Amino acid sequence: MGMPELPEVETIKRELAELIRNKKIKSVDINLAKQVKAPKAKFLKLVQGQKITAVRRRAKMLIFDLQNGWHLVFHLKMTGQLIYRDRSGKLAGGGHPIKYGDVKDKKSGAKMGSLDSARDKLLINLPNKYSHVIFNFHDGSRLFFNDLRQFGWVKLVDKEELNKIDKEFGVEPLEKEFTFEKFKELLLKKKGKVIKPLLMEQDSIAGVGNIYAQEACFCAGIVPNRRVKDISNAELKELYDCLIRILKLAVEKKGTSADNYVDAFGRQGNMIEYLKVYDRSGEKCPRCRNIIKSMKQGSRTTAYCPKCQR
DNA sequence: CGGAGTGTTAGTCG
DNA sequence: CCGACTAACACTCC
Incomplete structure (x- = not known):
């Protein structure tokens, strides 16, 4: 992981x-x-x-x-x-x-x-x-x-x-061209799809993987298996803001070292302590204290809070 | 000791 | 075109 x-x-x-x-x-x-x-x-x-x-x-x-x-x-x-x-x-x-x-x-x-x-x-x-x-x-x-x-x-x-x-790759989420309008347009093109795996599709939004897709969904209060068409405009805006905020924080903290990752100096990143749900299945939700659950989406694990994320 | 889990992405199959 | 599934690999965990 x-x-x-x-x-x-x-x-x-x-x-x-x-x-x-x-x-x-x-x-x-x-x-x-x-x-x-x-x-x-x-x-x-x-x-x-x-x-x-x-x-x-x-x-x-x-x-x-x-x-x-x-x-x-x-x-x-x-x-x-x-x-x-x-x-x-x-x-x-x-x-x-x-x-x-x-x-x-x-x-x-x-x-x-x-x-x-x-x-x-x-x-x-x-x-x-x-x-x-x-x-x-x-x-x-x-x-x-x-x-x-x-x-x-x-x-x-x-x-x-x-x-x-x-x-072959989509928009860079930390670049100017990644506006809310662009985000909405990309998601609504695939509005029948499930949101969390969709965030990880590299030809739509480039660079988001399993960790930050989960975190963005938690941050926005969206259960990761919602379909895009069932997500309101206000929720999409929240998700957009969350995704950018989390990616920026993660860059500031030099990334997440859950396992093998180290930076160019061989140092571990400091982002792991800011992650709310990733790899925390069975622990208490930092927001509501209910138990964090996990599910399989495709072949990957997604952790989420069933109470905070709807 | 052994089988399941870990995740990125290209590729296959139906 | 789409989703479902697997292979590539090596190590950790239970």
Whole structure:
């Protein structure tokens, strides 16, 4: 559970933009070829020696612009990580200790990110057995593409292919063009559909996944299996406001680390303590103290409060 | 020890 | 076109 959605990828993007923009890729180690969606020789030829001119995000994808006009596109899927380390191989950011999220695991009570867990220990050892692609920069710093479950990928695309990918995705919910009118128009095009899974359809609204779709529904007081046609205009406005507010807060908190996600420094995000229903089935609703329930929608879990959400 | 659960997305099938 | 389902994978939880 807990995968990079828009806020997590946005966090990595902002950090990497500072860390690797204008750096030159000296070499790339491809340890697991299937995660690189290009012939290896072509990939190495077009990537090695190139300067990264920009780091961008589209939906849940990270894009590195290369000086030669090609682009690296990353999708982290569920357990992908992009972690930067300077030439010392230790902590980025001037040698200060990593400030991990001060978040307690609600099951064990142990502080997450306290370097107690095996995963945390793996994390400070880079490369580790999940470091499937490694970018080595000219200054000795490195970028590790780790992926436990190996669903993530990096593609090498030209401008035309990038445009094609871009067109497959919908509106960016934190951009100006995501107005309430646009939101309504998108939803009402599919008014027979169930709201929560619809919020996650990438070709309508880009970047919303299972966590933030659940949270938006809770915030708006809408039960996640309502059909769009049964939701009033006032409720849709509430949902729209909630979605934007939650995504912005999540970016501010550097994302949700429910499981594998860490930012470009290898730090956990701090959003989990602001989540109201996600992974809280069986706990008390923070609003009405009734018990939070969960249901399956498609193959994914949705948690909701049966009293607060109608 | 073993089976279920975890979630993103492409793909298949009816 | 649509929904339902599965595969890809590895680890955790019960």
